Amino acid sequence: MRIGVFVCSCGTNIAGTVDTKRVASEALSFADVVYATNYMYTCSEPGQQEIQKAITEHGLQGVVVAACSPRMHEPTFRRAVEKAGLNRYMFEMANIREHVSWIGTDKEANTRKALDLVRMAVAKLRFNAPLFSSKAPVNKRLLVIGGGVAGIQAALDCAEGGMDVVMVERKQYIGGKMAKLDKTFPTIDCSSCILGPKMVDVSQNEKITLYAASQIESINGYIGNFTVDIRKKATYVNWDACTGCGACVEKCPSKKAEDYFNEGLGQARAINIPFPQAIPKKAAIDAQFCRQLNGKKCGVCAKICPVKAIDFEMKDTIVTEKVGAIIVATGYDLFDYSVYGEYGGGRYPDVISGIQYERILSASGPFGGHIRRPSDGREPKDIVFISCVGSRDASVGRPYCSGICCMYIAKQAILTKDHMPESNSYVFYMDIRSPGKNYDEFVRRAQEEYGVQYIRGRVGKIYQRGDRMVVQGADTLLGVQVEVEADLVVLATGVESSSGAGELAEKLRISYDQYGFYMESHPKLRPVETNTAGVYLAGACQGPKDIPSSVAQGSAAASKVQSLFAHDTIETNPQVALVNERNCIACGKCIQVCPFGAIQWKELRGGIKKAEVLQTVCQGCGVCNATCPPKAIQLQHATDNQILAEVNELCA
Amino acid sequence: MTDEGPRSIAPADGTAADTQGIKIVGFLCNWCSYGGADTAGVCRFKQPTDLRVVRIPCTGRMDPLFIAKSLIYGVDGVLVSGCHPRDCHYAVGNFYARRRMEAFKAFLPFMGIDTRRFKYTWVSASEGQQWQKVVTEFSEQIHELGPNPGVRRQTGENSKVSTGLR
Incomplete structure (x- = not known):
């Protein structure tokens, strides 16, 4: 050679x-x-x-x-x-x-x-040989996992391009975190006014099949040909019949269910439609709080329902969908503020998280958009915001910046002043991070026009004095200790990876970092691809992101899918296993170990059995090669001879 | 495989090894540890230079023969690294690898090879720092053990089967 x-x-x-x-x-x-x-x-x-x-x-x-x-x-x-x-x-x-x-x-x-x-x-x-690809058909259907704003954007973009889209959302509604927000920075756009129409589009688009209250059970296959099992969780309401009239919710006698949508600030009924604009607008029963499901005599909802949609016997069902590409848009969760014991989050009712305050500000929230304290329902006058709660702190395992908190604090402080002109807002911050179009100007407006007092320093302790909270901290610019008495304290909890992110990554066979965020193929040049062909990322599942970036990534992932789906076939990877039939002793060990079922029996003339590799199914891991006793099956481009040739050079 | 076998065998006194330095071969899976080693490089995490990396698709591809052959013919250490268990790109390849390597480890003394010359570990593509730690520690360990005399060399020159006790 x-x-x-x-x-x-x-x-x-x-x-x-x-x-x-x-x-x-x-x-x-x-x-x-x-x-x-x-x-x-x-x-x-x-x-x-x-x-x-x-x-x-x-x-x-x-x-x-x-x-x-x-x-x-x-x-x-x-x-x-x-x-x-x-x-x-x-x-x-x-x-x-x-x-x-x-x-x-x-x-x-x-x-x-x-x-x-x-x-x-x-x-x-010296041991390489020319290899040639074959063609495999592409199933032009897309699976979007996660129905937040990134997933919605990706689904709508692809549906617009004429592709069939399957969307799976584990909650009973789509919209994700954005659906809970009152306004968005830096334009003070009403969140549900800009997201709502997109959610409606998802439900009305004929190209999109939505599975809400569903989770990914398993994923098999490869680019162009994935088979996905989806677990539809029992909602105890037949959604094909439910019209979302809400009569059941009104009459449900179990009034102390956890109100997840309002972040635990209010109380929901056991049968519930989380918010007025919910998509799909269907009721679901929280089995933990339902009287009937816990063996008590009830069934009020079943009696009241005009379309007889209630089904207490409902079980989880598994549906199988075949798709050609997958966009993962599973979003994020928020840091648990109770980790910081000194702030008293979880102990003091008037120490709340940013997302809880967002629900308080929202017109569809627990107080109808009037700012009230959770403890006594009184209107607060002095409000303290604390930034970096679970961000940039290696001691709680969150050394990264969440990127959105500085901005949402500024927004909430501005909104507070709009709601209550007589109120005073204080912000304890480490640094203000506001890179983005019109972001820094927005923070400056909060400081200069709205008179929000920014104090640079960490808070050491929060405690109760009478019915108010005392916030003790440092002002590192003045070099003094400060004490602020407040009616309400808002902790700007940071972004962390979505719960269950690791399990899903294992099903998708994609990598994630030590914090649970999914790894992109290349940090700069392949930001929405993963190392698993046919699986793409969008939004905060890849790392903390604000809404514009999530939407941009949703569209980026959609365009990657569309360029994949522009082809009817894809070239298969020829670096697959190949059987040398002369050496094969038909022991069948390769068939047993293959994780993909890519090896099967083949019968030659005279009934002689040999192993045979299905080239389009083989993923090229080489487990069979290492298992084969006579080394009859060889992984092309990584044969025993090729690997040993490399080793030999070092032994020389 | 070429029929010639290994081209030359270093003298038993280890002089050649001294001039060439210690040689460690690393078998890294393409999806996790090779990426982790790349990440370490991109982050400029300094490491000893003794390691030579062979890229394999998956640790499931690891035939114990690769490790045996390296150590018998005088590579000073073998490091195998792949995706963390449950995070295999091919779902289960590293489980097979773990079993095989664990079993293989038990055979090393029978072959007259110090088990400390072989290590397997799991490093993901994002764990550049972890990779630096693994390489540094393993290289230090091999340096402490010194050049691998090699079984072939010993038997070839002394016509004596190695006991594995040195």
Whole structure:
């Protein structure tokens, strides 16, 4: 084989700590290497042309590029060699940037390591063989997991493009966190006025099938052909019949159910429609509080319901949907303020979270939009906001900035002043983070026009004095201790990953970070893709985000899906297992271990059985290869010979 | 596999190893640990330079032969790393890997190989810092053990089966 080696300097990224010239010149002595050179930026257009030129001029049959991580540019170079007439799998990459130049400063040791890695890549390439993709059909239906604003945007965009969309939401209503907000920053738009119509669009769009009060049970398959089992949770109300009239809610005698939508500020009925604009506008029974379901005599709702929709015998059901792509938009949860014992959240009724205050401000909230204290229903006069509750604090395991709290505090302080011109608002903050269009101007307005007092410093303690709260903290700009007496304290609780994010990631086979946020494929260049082909991310499930960013990501993910669905077929990955029938002893171990059911029996003439790999189903993990006793099944592009060739170079 | 086998065997006194430094081979799964090593690089987390990485699709691809062959022929240490259990890109590959490697570990002394020369671990693509820690600690451990004399070398020169007790 005639092999060419191209060593990239990556400006000074590699050349700074690796002698790339020496790597190139020594690579010439490796077996089969007939050409080796060093280039400043191999991934640039002239760099790629250099490779293509060398392929023609030197009759190269294989190419090794020593540069950055193959996770970054392997596809780029594969395309480049393919354009010059080589099979794209006659290419190998040696990672001498992320794994060498960036992690050590000893140039001699780095150069030696780079040479080893190039030698290993060359050794592997000598065993490479051309591979060819086959085609698999694409099922042009989309699954959106999560019905918040990001998911809604993605679903509507794709439905607009003529695609069938399945939306799964675990709550009984869509709209997510945004549905609970009163107003949005920095425009003071009414949240439900801008989100409501979009929610209605979802319910009315014929292309969108909505499963509310449902969860993902399992996901199988691969890009273009996923099979998803969805668990429809028992709501004890037949939603096909329910008209959302609300007669049952009015008459329900169990009045002490948890009001999740109002963040526990009010009390709901056991049968409930969470808010007037809820989509779908259907009632559901909270089994924990229903008298009938807890063995008591009741059934009032069943008697009152004009369409006989109540069904106390209802059980969870599983429905199966087949889709070609998945957008994950599961959003976020808020930090549990009771972790900060010194603030008394959860102990003092008048220490509340930002989202609770949002419900208090809302006209559809527990107090009808009048600001009242939860403890005695009195109108507060002095209100203290505390920022960074569960943000930027490594001691509670939340070292990151939630990004939205500075803004929502400013908004709530402005709204407070609008509602009650005589009130005083104080904000304890660490730093004000307001990057965004018109964001900083908005915070300045809160300070200058609305007279909100911003105090830079942390709060040490909150305690009760009479019926008021005393907030003790530091003003680090003045260097003094301050004490503010307040009627109401609002804790700006930070963003954390949605509960159950990890379990869902495991079902989707995508990665998540230590905080539970899903990992994008590349932090800058592939922000909505995951490393699992056909699964995309939108919104705060990937990291804390405000509404504009979530909507933008929803649309971005939708456009990724549309470009996938623009094709009727996709090329399958040819890096799959292949059976050498002469060596196969028909033990069936590969069939047992395959996680995807991609291997089956095949009968030859005379009834001889052999294993056979279904190329479109095989995902290329290689478990069968490691299991096969006579090594008859080999994972293409990572065969035993290829891996051992790399190992051999190190033993030499 | 080439038929030639390993090209040259370092002398038993370890002089070649001293000039070339310690060599550790790392088998990293493409989806988690290889990404984690990339993340560590992107964050410029400094690490010892002894590790040479072989990219494999999944730890489930790990044939114990790869580890045995490396250690028998004189690589000084083998590190295998993949996705955290339950977070495998292929759902269950790392469970198979865990079982195989755990069983294989028990065989190492029979082959005359110090079990401390082999380690497997789980590092996700976001855990750059964790990767730095794993590499640093394992490299230090191999440096303490010194160059691997290699079973083949010992048997080849002394015609004596290694007892694994050194």
